[in-house]
Amino acid sequence: MENLERDEPLTPAGRMFVSSEMNQIINCVIAGENPIDIEAVRAEISNSLMVKHPRFCSLLVKDSSGREHWRRTVVDVDRHLIVRHDTLSENPLVSDEVAVNEYLADLSVSSPLGTDKPLWEIHLLMAYNSAVFRVHHALGDGISLMSMFLSCCRRADDPAMRPTIGGVGASASAMLKRRWDFWTLLKVVWYTFVYILEFILRGLWLKDRSTPLSGGDGVELWPRKLATARFQLDDMKAVKRAVADATINDVLFGVVSSGLSRYLDIRSPKALQKGLRFTGVAMVNLRPQPGLQDISKLMSSDLGTQLGNKFGMLLLPVHYHKGGSNPLEFVKRAKAMIDKKKLSLEGPCSYKIGNFIMSFFGTKVASILNYRIVCNTTFTISNIVGPREEITIVGNPIKYIRVSSTSLPHAITLHMVSYAGKGRHANPCRQRHNPGPRSSGEVF
CATH class of the missing domain: 3.30.559 (Chloramphenicol Acetyltransferase)
Incomplete structure (x- = not known):
């Protein structure tokens, strides 16, 4: 009963996105100019607003009636970081961009997020200076998640400033x-x-x-x-x-x-x-x-x-x-x-x-x-x-941002x-x- 009092029910849209028919995961690739500093990334995530936000530090649970809730938990950042040092393609002629595309395409049909931890994870592709941020659509839509991501970034021309972004479609x-x-x-x-x-x-x-x-x-x-x-x-x-x-x-x-x-x-x-x-x-x-x-x-x-x-x-x-x-x-x-x-x-x-x-x-x-x-x-x-400007994350300039979904x-x-x-x-x-x-x- 004590847990149920702290649990927060999912919104109607969130409940739909965790259903078996519409189980949706957003995959965002961030490619850096320089090699990834794993410790810097771990520290940035640990100190970010993301892990302090209730949705990003909550488990998806179901009550006795099968209704979904968010339950607060302690985030172990290491469980959310998946570090890959290997190459993604056996063909040496395949470019880095194509190899990352193949990896992303494979994730879209074969890799759900486990419910034993909050519904997000970050894959660090060390051989390609790239990271894949995977987050369940029940946590938010593209605009709110882009805002959350940019809270961890700085402008490349002025590291003291946060990125700016224009209007997004109709409102x-x-x-x-x-x-x-x-x-x-x-x-x-x-x-x-x-x-x-x-x-x-x-x-x-x-x-x-x-x-x-x-x-x-x-x-x-x-x-x-x-x-x-x-x-x-x-x-x-x-x-x-x-x-x-x-x-x-x-x-x-x-x-x-x-x-x-x-x-x-x-x-x-x-x-x-x-x-x-x-x-x-x-x-x-x-x-x-x-x-x-x-x-x-x-x-x-x-x-x-x-x-x-x-x-x-x-x-x-x-x-x-x-x-x-x-x-x-x-x-x-x-x-x-x-x-x-x-x-x-x-x-x-x-x-x-x-x-x-x-x-x-x-x-x-x-x-x-x-x-x-x-x-x-x-x-x-x-x-x-x-973002309107070129940005950096943990001091690493970003070459491109690419978004896909399951x-x-x-x-x-x-x-x-x-x-x-x-x-x-x-x-x-x-x-x-x-x-x-x-x-x-x-x-x-």
Whole structure:
């Protein structure tokens, strides 16, 4: 009874993320310029806000009714540090980046986090000057976890300063800044109704037509390959300026739409009709403060708001067009679609619907419906804005930050994170064969 009084119940989103259907782990690779100092890393972790935060020093336990709780424990940092001195590939011609990609792809399907310790760990890949920070999604979403990570970092040009970060996507406060009139209000109501109706139908039976991009039930267990692309944000801004009132997210989604259409051109040049729709799933930040979260507030007692998962779900339709189309047309179509999504309340409403189903029907029903939404769509896309400046951690300059996650029943998942004016796009995709011995490699 004494333990139960101290235990803290999981939030509805946290309960969903620990369910067997949606067991999600975020994997973040941090590559350093110099060799890793293990003792310095151990000391930094031991003295960081991370190990003082209730979620990062709590065990996941279940009561007699099977309901999940957080139970405080003493963190043994050595149990969370996994040091690997060996090389990850037997092929000496494989580059460091490809080897780390292979390691990350393997983690996405074969390495859950044990519940005998708090749900995070750090793999130090000494041969590659890289670290893989693994944290369960039940502890927080990408924005709050990026804030937590950056609390351990300093700016490379001024070690006394912490990194800064820009706004991240849409936020709940964005709607309040809009000029309201009758026509705008009517569009808000209409778009919200249409998108929420589709959201509900996706959880029941509405499904994308089968294409070479399709996933489905069980695909999350298939072997994965991880491909990465890097580009300058200034280049994306140049494209943005070519389309009136476009944003970086419009350009990003236009690039994704164009790339997927070109891929389908290669795989099924005659089998697909122009205008065929396939659907992506994206998350939208619902915090009033869209950028870097205040580190001091991360330590507050209101964990569900400050650290946990505070996002809604958007369904983003993509229409197949022949690869010969003007690339800017993809950006214009993406902008027109995203503008409607921004005008709607799909994100906040999907969050409320999820909480309602979790509260009244339980974790099992909510997880199954969420799983079905993923199975009935084609891909996942996420976009996290990282630090504006180059940063260091324990004095080691960071070359890049790359984010991925454990597998979903999607054939393709796209994660973008920016760092010091550069974008890195990680793309874990299923291998095109039946499940069997896990193989490795890089796909472009």
